[in-house]
Structure formats: C-alpha cells, structure tokens
Amino acid sequence: MADAPISLWHEFKKGLWQDIPPFRLVLGTCPTLAVTNSVENGIAMGLATLFVLLCSNVIISAVRKQIAGQVRIAAYVVIIALVVTVADMFLAAMFPPISKALGPYVPLIVVNCIILGRAEAFAQKNPVLPSVFDALGIGIGFVMSLATMGVIRELLGFGSIFNFKILSEAIFEPWIVMILPAGAFMVFGGLVALVNFISHRRSSGIIS
C-alpha cells in the first residue's frame, strides 16, 4: 500500500460515494440515527465528526512510527479523546444551543467507529498528506449523509428545513413518526437500499 502511488484525489473521492460511511460501510450509525431529527443538528454533528476525524488522522499518521503495534489502539483512543474534548468544549462555549441539542453524542464521537476505523485502516499506514485527504473525504461524506437524513426527517416530521417552515400545516400534516427513533430506522434503511440499488445498477452497466 505504501509503495503504490497514491492518488490524493482518489483518497478524497472514495469517502463521498464508494465508502460513504453510514450507507456503504454502515459505520457511525449511532449519531446517524440519533441526532438527525433536524438538518441543523445533523450538519453540526457531521462537522464535529469531520473535525475530530481530520485532527486524529493527522496526529496518528504523524506519530505512526513512534507507536508500538501492541498498544496502538489504546494510543489512538487517547489521541481521539483529546480531540473530542476540544470539539466538545468548543461547541459548548461557542454554540450552546447546538451543544445542548446534541447532548451526549458529541462526547460519544470517541467511540465512533469511523474515527478509529480510519486510524486503523488508513492513517497508521500512510503519510500525513494522504491521511488529510482521506479524512476530508470520509468526513464530508459523513456530513452529507447526516444532512440527507436530516432533510428527509425534518421535512416530513416538522414540515420545515433549517427550522424554516416549508410545508404549511394546512396542506401537509407532519408525520410524527419521522422524528421518532422508528422513523430514523426507516429513513436509514431506505437510504441504504437506495445507495445499494444505484451502485448495483452502476456496476451492472445499466447506468454508465
């Protein structure tokens, strides 16, 4: 892997579709299901994760030769926890309403499989620059996923997007189920099916 020429663009692009975290890798589903009842929360959660992923990938990739293989997971978790604490405190200080809405899910980024997964699968084997692009690609893919979930659930559940009323109550009765956990699972399942359907059609050459 290290010997092969690494295309930075490829590392970036794979996170946007081919390895898009919640829908193709089915990683990081906890925040995907829990905080996407509005677009705002979804994007805030996505950006926090993107920040943590970027920092942890850079640090881990930079110190990858200093960490003994036997203790690497423990070392990664400490590094990730450091960055998550920074993100959590930053959100609490600068955006208290969002921090309150996200609740325990910001500290829980520590155990988000995407972060540790990228550290283990990519950053520990690659130099800093490709790790940056890898983190950006996967992170932006994650933000996009949460935003998509948020748009669908907020639109159907409240009739609004970014707290801006789009569907008036007169013509559209909000689907309460969409802001409940059951709705999260339904939207998630539907999107996984859709993504699989499109990539299946692509790979079988129906859509070039």
Add this chain to the structure above:
Amino acid sequence: MQTDSAQGLGTDRLIVASSPHLLTTDNIPRIMHSVITALIPAMAVSVYFFGLRALLLLVVCLGASLLTEWGFQRIRSKPITVYDGSAAITGILLGLTLPPGFSIFGAILGSVFAVGIGKQLFGGLGFNIFNPALLGRAFLMATYPVMMTTWETPRTFTKAVDAVSAATPLALMKFEHKFAPAMDLFVGNVSGSLGETSAIAIIIGGLYLRYKGYVNWKLPLGYLGSMAVFSGIFWLIDPVKYPSPLFHILAGGAMLAAWFMVTDMVTSPVTALGQWIFVISAGIIAVVIRLWGGLPEGVMYSILLMNALVPLINKYTRPTVFGAGRNQGGA
C-alpha cells in the same frame, strides 16, 4: 396449497405422484375471496353508521393496496398476484381499523406502508412476519397520533348529525371509568374505528368463514377466551374498577382482530400447541395494555408483538415425528 400445479397441468396427462393425494380445490384466491365475502357485513355496518365517508375510506384503502401490490411486483419483475385478493384483504382490514374522520392521504399512506413495507418488502404473501394491515395501522398510529384517536359518534335512527367527536368506549373506560352497555357494543352503536364497532356484523362474517372451514376455531375462541378469563379475574376482584369480560371482548378491535387478524394463516403458528400459546399470550397482553398501559386499546400491539414471536413458537412446538426418539424428533 399448491396453486400452480393444478392449473399448469393439462387434463390429458397422466399424473403420477406419491401420497397424500389431495382432492381439495382450495387455493389462495378462493380462500381470500371468501374472507372478503365474510368482511361484507362489517363493511356494510360501517357505511350504515358512519356514512359515505366510511365507504370512501374503504375504497381508497382497497385501491391503494392493490396499486401498491401491482406496482411493487411490476418493479421487481415478479409475477403479478393482485387478483389473488390478499392485498384487497389488507386494504379492507386497514380501512376497517381507521377512525371515520381519517384523512384520505393518510389512508393512502397507510395502505402503501402496509402492502409495500409490511408485505412485499419481506417477499410477498407467505413471507411477511407481521400482519400487514396491523403494521399499516401501527405506522399510522405513530405518524398521525392525533388523527388516529379522534373519533366520531355513529349516526343512529334518532340522531342524524354528522361528525360529532366522541370518545370510544375503551377511552371512556380508561379515562372516565364509564362502561358502555354491552348491547350498544354488540350492535355497534358506539364511536370507534369503522369496522370495530359492531360485534354482531363481525361475528356473522366470522361464522361464515368457520362454515367454509378457513378459520381454525382455536384462534378466535382462544383469543377472546383468554381476554375474557384474564379480565374476568380482575372483574371478580373489583367490579367497580374493572369492566366485565363481556365488555372487553365486545369493545374496541377485539372482535375484528379475533376473527380476521389472529386467524391470518401467514402470521399465526402452524402447530396446535403453538396456536394456543399464541392466542392466550396475545389475549393477556391486550388486556394488560387496556387496563394498565398508556393506550386505551391494546389489541393491535398484542397481535403484532406475538407475530414477532411466531417463528420461535413454531420452532419450539414442533411435534415429534412418529417413530423417532424423543431426543431426535423434538426441537
């Protein structure tokens, strides 16, 4: 119940097959059409009590269910089985469990969910874990909680005013401790979902199905009996606080569920012991939800809950094969 083999073979061919030689002409469309016939009294009574609005809801649910079945099978390039009537039953049953004032769009949404996700997503008729009509109703209950619990009084001879909102007998029982008279529940002169209110119409349909032999008597009687016995215990302890067993089996969706939903051939257990476990547990759960749960009506969730356990029940009640030892034959 092989439908294809009987139709596919020509009459001039010699058929050599091992026993058992079935001479029955029953097939899926025949059974399903009998069930639809059996639902006619309940539908007629609902139109009588709740007016043309009820007819409109039933037609919309029926049409949306059939269209969903057709569309889903068309997209998946599967054989179109709209005519076998199973989607029609889902549509009618869903319609009968809706309140009279329910929105048309909501009815369409529920039908699409019931047939599309409740049945076709699992692989079509025979593969669905949950009763599709009840799954559709549960979805609507979570989607439109207010609309699903807004009821109207039925029209009667003496009072022909439309759309007066009123609480159901079960809600009155739960929140105001008033028990509706059994006679009103029996005839259907109470507010509630379209097809739930009249016990007599449902019993007529159910007995017709029993006469045709498509209903296993264990299921409806076991369900109602379990509800009656379990609620009867509490009624004997305190008749002022708890309603009588007769109230329980006549009020709400118990009767409709006992004859048409518990008896669903796909989502009920296949063994005799399993069927007893299924209906008795479901009856107890329904009464527990009615008496102590947050909702006035527990029939829907009792059946859905037990539907989820059917594969497990089937597995652990498998009968011992004749001649096999205890250890090899049992599950």
